[in-house]
Amino acid sequence: MTCIEARGLGKSFGTTVALNGVNLEVPEGRIVGLIGPNGAGKTTALHAIVGLTSYEGELRVLGREPSSQRDQLMNDVSFIADVAVLPRWIQVSEALDYMEGVHPRFNRAKAEGFLGKTTIARGRRVKELSKGMVAQLHLALVMAIDAKLLVLDEPTLGLDILYRKQFYDALIADYFDRNRTILVATHQVAEIQNVLTDVLFLDRGRIVFACSMDQLESRFAELTVNPEKAAAAKALKPIDERQVLGRSVLLFDGANRQELGTLGEVRTPSVEDLFVWMVGRGAGQARGVAA
Amino acid sequence: MNSASNVMNQSPAAAEVMPPAAVPWGRQMYWCARRELWESRSIYIAPLAAGALALVSCLVSVARLPERMRSAGALDLAQQLERVEGPYDMAGLLIMGATFLVALFYSLDALYGERRDRSILFWKSLPVSDTTTVLAKASIPMLVLPALTFVVSMVVQTIVLLATRAVLAGSGVDAQAAWDHFSFWHASWMLLYHLIALHGLGYSPFYAWLLLVGAWARRLPILWATLPPIAIGVFEKVAFDTSYFAELLMGQLGGGSHHATKVAGSMSMDSLSTPPPGEFLTNPGLWLSLVVAAVFLALAIRLRRQRGPI
Numbered sequence: 001m002t003c004i005e006a007r008g009l010g011k012s013f014g015t016t017v018a019l020n021g022v023n024l025e026v027p028e029g030r031i032v033g034l035i036g037p038n039g040a041g042k043t044t045a046l047h048a049i050v051g052l053t054s055y056e057g058e059l060r061v062l063g064r065e066p067s068s069q070r071d072q073l074m075n076d077v078s079f080i081a082d083v084a085v086l087p088r089w090i091q092v093s094e095a096l097d098y099m100e101g102v103h104p105r106f107n108r109a110k111a112e113g114f115l116g117k118t119t120i121a122r123g124r125r126v127k128e129l130s131k132g133m134v135a136q137l138h139l140a141l142v143m144a145i146d147a148k149l150l151v152l153d154e155p156t157l158g159l160d161i162l163y164r165k166q167f168y169d170a171l172i173a174d175y176f177d178r179n180r181t182i183l184v185a186t187h188q189v190a191e192i193q194n195v196l197t198d199v200l201f202l203d204r205g206r207i208v209f210a211c212s213m214d215q216l217e218s219r220f221a222e223l224t225v226n227p228e229k230a231a232a233a234k235a236l237k238p239i240d241e242r243q244v245l246g247r248s249v250l251l252f253d254g255a256n257r258q259e260l261g262t263l264g265e266v267r268t269p270s271v272e273d274l275f276v277w278m279v280g281r282g283a284g285q286a287r288g289v290a291a
Numbered sequence: 292m293n294s295a296s297n298v299m300n301q302s303p304a305a306a307e308v309m310p311p312a313a314v315p316w317g318r319q320m321y322w323c324a325r326r327e328l329w330e331s332r333s334i335y336i337a338p339l340a341a342g343a344l345a346l347v348s349c350l351v352s353v354a355r356l357p358e359r360m361r362s363a364g365a366l367d368l369a370q371q372l373e374r375v376e377g378p379y380d381m382a383g384l385l386i387m388g389a390t391f392l393v394a395l396f397y398s399l400d401a402l403y404g405e406r407r408d409r410s411i412l413f414w415k416s417l418p419v420s421d422t423t424t425v426l427a428k429a430s431i432p433m434l435v436l437p438a439l440t441f442v443v444s445m446v447v448q449t450i451v452l453l454a455t456r457a458v459l460a461g462s463g464v465d466a467q468a469a470w471d472h473f474s475f476w477h478a479s480w481m482l483l484y485h486l487i488a489l490h491g492l493g494y495s496p497f498y499a500w501l502l503l504v505g506a507w508a509r510r511l512p513i514l515w516a517t518l519p520p521i522a523i524g525v526f527e528k529v530a531f532d533t534s535y536f537a538e539l540l541m542g543q544l545g546g547g548s549h550h551a552t553k554v555a556g557s558m559s560m561d562s563l564s565t566p567p568p569g570e571f572l573t574n575p576g577l578w579l580s581l582v583v584a585a586v587f588l589a590l591a592i593r594l595r596r597q598r599g600p601i
Contacts, residue, residue, distance in 0.1 A: 052415055052599060070596075071420035075313065079416035087330070087410035094329050101322030102419050104314050 001028045003149055003181040004049060008057035010205075011044050018044040019055070020205035026198075028148070029178040033192055034185040035275055036202035042185040045202065046153045049183070050079045062148055075104060078147040080155045086138055088127035092120055099141055111144035114174070132163035139167060143175045150175070152184040156191075164188075168195055189272045199271055203279045221257055222269040223250045229263040236260070240277045251277060319419055323427030324435065327401070333393050334431060335439060341389035342443040345382035349451040352377075356455065357462035376478075379451055383444045383482055390440045391490065394432035398501035401428040402595060403512045409600040421595040425502065429588055432498040437486040444482055448475075488571055493543060496580045499587035506594040509601050543580065 006024040010017075018041045026032055036042050047053040049061055051070030059066060064073045086095070092115070099106045115122075118136045126134055135156065142150065156164040172195050176182060186192060199216065201209040211219070225233040225248045234241075236259070238250035251269055252260065260266045328334055359374060402425070405411040414424065452475060504516040524537040571577060 047599070050416065052412065054597060070415065071418050071423075072313075074416060074418035079412075081409070081412035081416070085409050085412040087405075087413065088408065089330050091329070094326075098322055098326055099417070101325075102314055102319050102417055104418070 002026070002060075003028045003030075003062060004183070005060045006049075006057065007059075009045070009048060009059055010056040011041075011048060011053065017205050019048070021057070022202075022205070022207055024200070024207060024210075026181060026183065028181055030197045031176065031182045031195055032184070032198045032200060033189070033196040033271070034183060034200050034202055035187065035189050035271070036185070037187060037279060039204075040202045041205040042202055043153055046079075046151050046183070046185055050074070050077055050151050076148045077151060078142045078145050078149070079151045080138055080142055080153065082154050082157050084134075086126045086134055089125060091123060091125050092137060093122040095126075095137070095141060096122075099144075103145060105146040106141075107144045107146065111140050114140035114143055114170070132159050135159055135163060135167060139170060143170070148180060150180065150182045152182065152186075154186055155184070156186075156188070164191055168192060171195075189275055190270065193271045196271075201275055201278055209274075209278050216271070216274070217268045219254055220269050220274060221252045221255055221260055221266050222273065223252060223260045223264050223266050224248075225250055225264040233260075233263045313418070316423065319423050320427050320430075323419060323423060324430055327397075327428060327431050328435075331397055331400075331431075334397065334436065337389045337393045338386055338436070338439045338443045341386045342382075342447045345385045346447045346450060349379070349382050349447070350454055353451060353454045353458050356458055360459070379448055379455075379478070382447050382451060386440055386444050386447070387486075387490070390436045391494075394436045394490075394494070394498060395501065397436075398428075398432050398498045399505050399512050399516055401431070401505055402502055402591060403505035403508060406598060406601045411600055421592050425506075425588060425592045425595055429498065429502060433491050433495050437490045440490070441483055441486050445479060448478070484568065488568075492577060493580060495584035496543065496587065499584040499591070503587045503591040503594070506591045506598065543576075 002025060004024060004026040006022055009019055009022040009024065011019040020041075022041075022045060034042050034045065044053065048055040048059060049066060051061075051066035051068075051073055054067050061073060062076050066073055090098075096108055096111055099111070100108045115137070118133065118140070120129065120133050120137055126137070129137065139155070156167050159167070168191065171182070184192060184196075196213055198210070198212045200207055223233060223238070224244070227247065230248055233248070233250055236252065236255055238255075239253045240251035242249050251273070257266055356374065405414060501512075501516055504512050508515045520536075520540060524534065524540075527536050528534055
């Protein structure tokens with residue numbers, strides 16, 4: 001079943017185009033990384049998906065139209081905007097009471113269980129918690145919801161590396177299963193690369209690249225070329241070249257790995273490298289045009 | 292088919308109770324209103340504090356009552372009654388004044404504060420409609436605060452009343468004639484009626500306007516709430532040399548325009564600016580105010596749907 005389906009999704013703020021005809025299809029049971037530089041339109045796209053903003057074009061999330069059916073949609077969709085949105089005055093126990101009171105799919109015992117693994121006391125107010133604890137609290141609240149889609153917008157922004165790692169570990173170990181879909185927007189690509197099943201690159205309001213991690217591994221290869229075979233390697237038409245410690249590192253799209261293996265060391269490029277190549281190249285072209 | 296469904300029923304996953312598809316609307320309203328009390332504790336602290344102040348000041352006044360009654364032994368019944376009732380009325384007015392101020396500031400901040408601190412993104416990530424949220428917020432000044440005012444006033448007034456009787460009886464002052472004319476139940480009923488008619492229904496357009504401004508303004512909602520009405524009044528005065536708009540607002544604040552002048556003159560509980568129920572309910576002004584309040588609330592709901600954090 002398709003979880004998110006967008007056709008020509010657009011949104012402008014005055015003369016600024018935030019989303020420019022985005023087409024998107026996210027099937028159920030995936031963990032999709034929406035990756036883009038600052039100002040690429042990630043937050044706008046996520047807000048459109050959870051019904052927080054109006055948009056042009058066609059958008060269906062779990063078969064519903066987010067802009068007009070936000071409240072029904074939110075029975076099945078959870079959303080973490082960023083760590084700062086939990087109201088500062090609320091007590092942990094009040095947050096649990098409220099969620100239990102208004103959310104049909106909130107399981108209080110589960111939330112208490114997640115909180116039990118942390119040092120967060122029930123009587124504390126959000127403003128008395130550290131940033132990391134607020135993120136833990138929000139995640140505990142959200143993971144206790146039996147939702148079909150979880151949307152995360154830079155959920156670990158401003159957290160230290162230990163909290164960031166815990167956050168994603170908990171998400172994968174205690175929450176994700178094949179019936180759920182997770183859409184996470186971030187520009188800290190490296191940390192989530194190994195939990196993703198798919199990546200989407202968003203740049204200046206457009207999806208510039210969409211690929212599953214499996215495809216990515218079979219399609220792209222990075223070759224650290226032996227100096228004496230540099231010419232032979234370049235003949236295979238790499239899409240990018242950079243210098244690392246005096247050696248050429250070449251990026252190939254659709255090349256034969258066995259053939260590359262004879263020329264040097266082959267590995268799968270990181271999502272980050274691919275992102276920098278694709279989006280950085282676009283930015284370079286844009287600069288070229290402007291110049 | 293049967294065997295298959297039996298198997299499913301026996302599996303541990305199916306044994307878990309399926310969560311209901313939606314929470315009943317009344318329960319959501321209850322929790323949304325309760326949430327407001329958690330956030331704005333002044334909703335109950337202010338009436339309680341005003342009640343405590345009223346109680347203490349009334350008790351001091353009551354302690355001095357026999358002396359005052361004696362010093363003016365030749366008072367006629369009306370004056371006696373005024374001395375007995377005086378502190379009693381003041382207590383009610385003090386509590387009402389405090390809750391009215393709380394209601395105004397609460398309404399203005401209710402839909403503005405959540406946008407300013409970005410918590411709207413959290414509230415909107417839950418399956419609570421904008422209509423439920425706005426109505427729950429509107430219920431605080433229109434229902435909860437009048438109800439709290441009534442309860443706190445009743446408690447304070449009961450204590451003051453008992454203390455008055457005890458002090459007067461103990462001091463041997465004969466105020467029986469005054470008591471005969473003073474009806475606790477009548478005064479309580481008048482208070483309740485006044486609170487529903489004026490504070491709940493009559494002021495609803497003001498509260499709804501403040502909620503609307505809070506949902507709309509990006510900055511300084513207090514200026515947006517007050518300057519446009521002032522501007523309209525000034526424009527009318529300069530352009531046409533009339534002041535219908537200002538009179539309309541003042542009349543609404545006083546509880547129906549034709550009672551406005553009466554209120555300004557006397558602020559005693561009994562004549563407290565509220566017309567008899569029959570006249571009140573058939574007054575087109577009331578229904579017009581309710582329509583205006585409903586329009587403002589509908590616009591506030593619409594704005595909350597569209598607006599995000601600021």
